[in-house]
Amino acid sequence: MRAPVNTAASGSAPSLAEQAYLAIRDRLVMLEIPPGSPINEDRLSGELEFGRTPVREALKRLEKERLVVAFPRRGTFATDVHISDLAYISEVRRTIEPMSAAAAAERATAADRDTLAGLRERLAVAGETDSTAELLRMDLAAHRAVYRCVHNPFLEDTLLTYDNLATRIWGVFLPRLSGVAGHVGEHVPLLTKIIDGDSGAAAELALRHVTGFENAIRALI
The missing domain is CATH 1.20.120.530 (GntR ligand-binding domain-like)
Known part of the structure; x- marks a missing residue:
């Protein structure tokens, strides 16, 4: 089920990519997605009720923040905690x-x-x-x-x-x-x-x- 999100500071509703980012980010931060575990885009899309495009955009942003890492031909994973x-x-x-x-x-x-x-x-x-x-x-x-x-x-x-x-x-x-x-x-x-x-x-x-x-x-x- 899609998690509730905060309204943007400007008062306008966040984009789907922003909503997906916030939901996935907090799952990673709270270790609900364990460190080192693979990220299944289809499963996340289904659980959060977002399309794959917002989820992919969110994951790209999360990679820049060192919360996920993508490997060619292997997929995307939650980063390990060192x-x-x-x-x-x-x-x-x-x-x-x-x-x-x-x-x-x-x-x-x-x-x-x-x-x-x-x-x-x-x-x-x-x-x-x-x-x-x-x-x-x-x-x-x-x-x-x-x-x-x-x-x-x-x-x-x-x-x-x-x-x-x-x-x-x-x-x-x-x-x-x-x-x-x-x-x-x-x-x-x-x-x-x-x-x-x-x-x-x-x-x-x-x-x-x-x-x-x-x-x-x-x-x-």
Whole structure:
């Protein structure tokens, strides 16, 4: 069944290729399509109720984002998750995440701040769920909400790309991680600082969050 999609920022409905991209992207990020597994275009088209053309366009875009890889005469596969990539991904995120949090605090509209406040309420009770998949979705929702407040489509695309890659690493190690709810709960003070317009504190909390994620994964290696 076709998954629901968000309305584009402009208010116009996303194209079929965009809808297919969003649906397949999140299956990959959430590891519902396991790393290294083959991508069956016909099956995806049927499950998501899209034609093959939107699915193919989506896969081409996902290949550029390192979520899938295509091999001549072999087909398309979900990329493997390599822990060796953690250092590279974290190096980028330590730079852009604090910058984006500060920009969000400065640029968020009144509507943005209302959205963040509602999300903050849901995150405040993150510890009440036993579902690691739900915690992972909440973490994604928090990051993506902050990125939208930056109001810079080029920076937002970059932030999403690296957060998606980091989330796949987290998903692989999630069964062995402790304190996941606490990690997700770290977004509560971050969202508060963005809502309050405190760019300096928001940047500091974002850096602490990214660094904490990297350290938690490294502790398991």
